[in-house]
Amino acid sequence: MINFGIIGAGRMGSNHANCIAELPNAKVTAVYDIRPEASAAMNEKHGAVICNSPEELAARADVDCVVITSPTYCHQEGIAAAMAANKAIFCEKALCRTPEIADDLLKKLENYDKVFSVGFVRRHMAKSILVKKLLDEGFIGKVRYCNVDLPLGIYRRLPGDWFADYELCGGVLIDMLAHHVDLANWFFGEPQEVYAKGLLLSKELPRPSDYAASILTYKNGVICNLMCSWWRSGRTTELMEICGDEGTLIIDGSADVTYYPLEGEKQILNAETELKKDNVDAALNQVSFGNGFTNEFANIIAAIEGKNNDLPTIRDAWNSLNIAFAMIESVKTGKVVTFK
Ligand SMILES: NC(=O)c1ccc[n+]([C@@H]2O[C@H](COP(=O)([O-])OP(=O)(O)OC[C@H]3O[C@@H](n4cnc5c(N)ncnc54)[C@H](O)[C@@H]3O)[C@@H](O)[C@H]2O)c1
Missing domain, CATH: 3.40.50.720 (NAD(P)-binding Rossmann-like Domain)
Structure with a gap:
């Protein structure tokens, strides 16, 4: 227990x-x-x-x-x-609010001898695990670009709520985009540079709202176009579209992965079925697929019991935040930020 x-x-x-x-x-x-x-x-x-x-x-x-x-x-x-x-x-997630605290936590936790993980729940969802596996196998050939479309049209937070205060929550760039930036890091590796525009929950807006648009490139050449909003009208959806020389894969709000081959009809890949065909259960600490959050805790328990430790790490948490901080810097300076 x-x-x-x-x-x-x-x-x-x-x-x-x-x-x-x-x-x-x-x-x-x-x-x-x-x-x-x-x-x-x-x-x-x-x-x-x-x-x-x-x-x-x-x-x-x-x-x-x-x-x-x-x-x-x-x-x-x-x-x-x-x-x-x-x-x-x-x-x-997000690990913390400022770059100084993030650096401090990275230093303190990188060699922590107990399990540490961060709430990138999408890494525990069958659909993301399937896409990671297909990309690593070269299923869609060389990946060229990725679109992330993350509008939230039902944002209703009001002044006084920490989720409406940029200094406390960091707006969409630190809070909501963290998941997809982490997935992009997991899929594509090290970032190269980023350019972003955004509202940073500006107090000049009539009501708390936020929007950000950014272009993030990776050292392997992948170009990512990421948009994200907390808006008080419009669509609420999530979509990550990954386009390669041999096809396109889409992760959306459903449990499935959509695959567009170069020729022929689009296919809906049931993520759990596809993973079970390849016995990926074992790599997932024999967790039965289901709610990503339940998987997340089942995987944490397996790690604490010493069975496996495939969890997102403090470095993953820092990497995702580092990109969010660079996006904010780009919004504030109007310049492209290059990663070391
Ligand atoms: N993984 C995800 O998909 C996901 C989704 C939503 C939120 N989050 C993250 O989860 C965290 C919590 O978000 P939430 O939506 O549950 O917020 P929330 O405001 O609903 O809950 C926060 C709780 O913490 C309490 N609290 C405030 N200050 C505290 C303190 N100093 N010590 C102890 N408790 C304190 C509050 O009273 C409140 O009950 C945030 O970091 C948020 O970004 C992650």
């Missing part, structure tokens, strides 16, 4: 507690939230003991892994408490 302590019992903390509760070998044993009512709700639903500080939670003997689902700007508090108690750590 692996026991989890949750710091931050809001939207994601509650979601993760429900996912942990679905797993046979896991339990939520402790909770800390600055809002007593949030802790009380988790106590009532999962029996989690209410703690008065991140340190108290992390030090408990019945906490094996600290789950950090507090707002992005204070993740480092939970990480510090978990490290001091030498516990396994799962921290939501």
Whole structure:
């Protein structure tokens, strides 16, 4: 049995507690939230003991892994408490809010001897794993470009909410685009340079909203065109279209992968079926596919039990954020930013 302590019992903390509760070998044993009512709700639903500080939670003997689902700007508090108690750590994306904190966490966590992972849930979804495998096998030949289309037309946050405050959440570039930038890094390797325009949740807008458009290139030549919004009208969708010399693959909001061959009709590849054909279950720590979040926790448990550790790392977390910070720099300076 692996026991989890949750710091931050809001939207994601509650979601993760429900996912942990679905797993046979896991339990939520402790909770800390600055809002007593949030802790009380988790106590009532999962029996989690209410703690008065991140340190108290992390030090408990019945906490094996600290789950950090507090707002992005204070993740480092939970990480510090978990490290001091030498516990396994799962921290939501984005890792943190500023480049200085990101550098500090990278330095401290790169050689951490317990499991550390970050919430790039899409890496635990069958569709992304299938695309990674197909790209690595050269299924669509040399990849030339990738479009990421990530409009959120149902954004409703208001002033006073940390998700409407650029200084606290970092807007779409730090928050929402993090997942797809991580997937692009996973698929295409090291970034070359980036140029971006964006609103950075500007206070001059009549209501909190955000939009960013960027061109990100990789050292292997892949050109990525990424758009992302928090808007109060319009489409809500997600799409990542990867185009190679021999075909195109699309990941969207569904569980399937769409494949357009050079000739012939488009094909819908059921990701779970395709992966099972090649016995990829074993590489996935024998997790049954399903909800990406449940897979994520099943994979964390497998890593803590020493069965496998294929989780997104602190370096992956830093790499994704580093690109977000470069995009912000480009928005502010109007210049292309080159990566070392
Ligand atoms: N992986 C994903 O797909 C995904 C989706 C949404 C959000 N997130 C990330 O998850 C994190 C949490 O987002 P959310 O939507 O759950 O936010 P939320 O505002 O719903 O919940 C945050 C909770 O943390 C509590 N809190 C605030 N300050 C705290 C502190 N110092 N210590 C402990 N608790 C504190 C709040 O009271 C609240 O209950 C963010 O980093 C966000 O970017 C990830």
